[in-house]
Amino acid sequence: MYWVLIVLALSGSMWLWRDSGGWMGRKAPSGGPGKTAQSNAGGSRPAAAARRTSAAVETVGMVDAGGGSCPRPVQTVLEAQVALERQGISPGSIDNRLGPQTRSAIRAFQRKENLPDTGELNLDTRLRLILAAPPLGTYSVTSNDLARLQPLGKTWLAKSQQSALEYETILELVAEKSHAHPGLIRRLNPDVDWTNLVAGAVLQVVDVASADPPAKAAFARISLADKILEVFDGSTNLLGHFPCSIAQRVEKRPVGELHVEVIAPNPNYTFDPDVFPESEEARQLKAKLVLPPGPNNPVGTAWIGLDKPGYGIHGTPSPELVGRTESHGCFRLANWNAELLLKLVWIGMPVHVDP
Numbered sequence: 001m002y003w004v005l006i007v008l009a010l011s012g013s014m015w016l017w018r019d020s021g022g023w024m025g026r027k028a029p030s031g032g033p034g035k036t037a038q039s040n041a042g043g044s045r046p047a048a049a050a051r052r053t054s055a056a057v058e059t060v061g062m063v064d065a066g067g068g069s070c071p072r073p074v075q076t077v078l079e080a081q082v083a084l085e086r087q088g089i090s091p092g093s094i095d096n097r098l099g100p101q102t103r104s105a106i107r108a109f110q111r112k113e114n115l116p117d118t119g120e121l122n123l124d125t126r127l128r129l130i131l132a133a134p135p136l137g138t139y140s141v142t143s144n145d146l147a148r149l150q151p152l153g154k155t156w157l158a159k160s161q162q163s164a165l166e167y168e169t170i171l172e173l174v175a176e177k178s179h180a181h182p183g184l185i186r187r188l189n190p191d192v193d194w195t196n197l198v199a200g201a202v203l204q205v206v207d208v209a210s211a212d213p214p215a216k217a218a219f220a221r222i223s224l225a226d227k228i229l230e231v232f233d234g235s236t237n238l239l240g241h242f243p244c245s246i247a248q249r250v251e252k253r254p255v256g257e258l259h260v261e262v263i264a265p266n267p268n269y270t271f272d273p274d275v276f277p278e279s280e281e282a283r284q285l286k287a288k289l290v291l292p293p294g295p296n297n298p299v300g301t302a303w304i305g306l307d308k309p310g311y312g313i314h315g316t317p318s319p320e321l322v323g324r325t326e327s328h329g330c331f332r333l334a335n336w337n338a339e340l341l342l343k344l345v346w347i348g349m350p351v352h353v354d355p
Contacts, residue, residue, distance in 0.1 A: 062096050062188075063135050071132045077102065078206070080121050082135040084109060085179055086210040088240040090337050093320040094206050095181035101243045101323060104228060108241040136188070137207035139174055143199040146170070152296050155281055156271050156289055165294030165317075170197050176295060178205040179336050181320050213239060217344040220351045222246075222331060224253055227323045229313065229331060231344050239344060242337040245316070248326035253353075254308055260349040262305030262312070265342055266293045275310075275328060295335055302338035304345055313351075314338055 062078040074080045078096040084105045085094060089112075092101035103119035110117040113128050148166050153159040167173040171194050175182040186194075188204040217231040217239050229244040247253045271289040273282035295301055300315020312330050316322060319334035333341065 070134055071130050073126045074121075074129045074131050075126065077121065079131050079135050080106070080126070080129055082206055082208060083129050083131045085208045086132065088210070088213070088340060089238070090179075090240075090242045090334070092243045092322060093175075093181040093184075093334065094179055094208070095184050095320075096187075104226065104243070105241060108228075108230070108238060112238045133207065133209075135206055137205055137209075139177065139203045139205045141170060141174075141197055141199055141201040141203065145173055146197075146199060149173070156279075156285070156291070157281070159291050160271065160289040162292055164292050165296040167295055170194065174203055174205060176319065176335060179208045179334070180206050213340070213343050216346050217349065219349060220341075220345070222351065222353045224255070224353065224355055229333065229341075231341065240337075240340060242333050242341065243323040245322050245325055245327050245332035247329040249329075252329040254311060255353050255355055258306045258308055258311070258351045258353060260304055260345050260347055260351060261307045262303065263342060263345060263347065264303040264305070265339070266301055267297070267299060267303040267314075268293050269298045271298075299330075300333075300335040300338055302335065302342050304338070304341065306351060313341065 063076060074083050076096075077098050078094070081091045081094045081096070081102055084091050084102075087109070089105045089108050090101075091105040092099075098121065106121060106125060107117040107119045109129060110119075110125060113125075115124055115128065118125075148164075149168060149170070150162065150164070150166050152165065152168050153162055159165060167176070171182050171185060175185045178185065185203070185205065186192075188206075192201075192203065215233065218234040220229060220231045222229045222244060224246050227244050227246055229240075229242045230238060231240040233239055269291040271282075271291055273279075273285040273288070276282040291297055293301075295315075296317040297315075298317065299312075300317060302315045304313040306312050310329065314330055314332060315335035315338035316332045318325075319336070322332055322334050
């Protein structure tokens with residue numbers, strides 16, 4: 001039997017574990033999660049014990065397991081992502097990586113706190129960014145979760161004939177519910193057989209639970225250059241920061257002031273073949289198709305129509321690709337961010353689009 005003792009500092013991580021072979025330890029690998037330490041004590045472990053040790057070392061790189069109770073300042077990238085997400089400052093799909101979207105979220109937080117907006121998780125930022133509750137929690141798979149799963153049609157016509165455009169797998173469902181990248185959920189649950197989960201299975205997830213916004217926003221601002229959408233109150237206090245995909249073609253990117261015209265949770269989607277000339281199937285279709293609602297609907301689980309015909313802000317079936325791929329003209333958010341935005345907007349609200 002072994003157990004893990006972790007000592008963390010702001011400049012790095014040190015861990016030790018003990019098993020029947022004695023004490024072993026080293027500084028946490030600089031490559032981050034996914035790299036496990038090698039013991040110099042010799043000998044071998046049973047496979048299950050090795051997997052548990054690997055999972056323990058993996059988690060050390062994600063959370064300050066020796067950091068005491070909450071609330072407290074964040075220590076790691078994962079903790080920072082969770083704390084930001086709980087404030088409505090989205091780092092994108094939570095993945096325990098200090099990538100461009102996480103740096104953008106850190107800069108938004110730094111501006112909000114009147115700190116230099118470096119995008120770095122430096123000491124001043126960590127001390128100001130408070131983790132109110134532990135970053136990890138559990139999720140119990142339910143029979144309702146399993147019942148809603150269904151394969152996604154490969155063609156527009158097949159999708160239009162489905163009862164709903166639901167999740168295809170439990171991994172997809174759990175990742176989206178926890179605002180996380182599927183790869184992170186896999187790393188948190190290394191022994192899970194994702195093809196054979198049953199009701200009652202308990203999974204480790206990131207805990208992003210937060211309160212509803214206290215009030216509506218006054219306006220939104222979209223930066224095409226930075227691929228972000230932000231919402232503010234009447235005193236220009238930041239209420240939400242979201243990574244955003246924009247139109248692939250420059251002429252499809254509207255600049256100036258637009259207004260919210262439609263607010264629709266869990267919408268269906270009308271597929272117009274004329275909008276997708278690059279699709280061979282679209283060129284063969286003679287009529288529009290109506291696709292049912294669901295998280296894998298082309299506009300995800302939320303639609304906010306704007307007063308420019310054909311333009312809107314909406315969710316997406318591929319949240320991990322937001323900001324990394326481009327749309328036909330609309331502004332695309334992760335489903336969970338689009339759903340939060342629904343709670344902040346109102347009919348007639350200004351949406352300023354900057355180059």
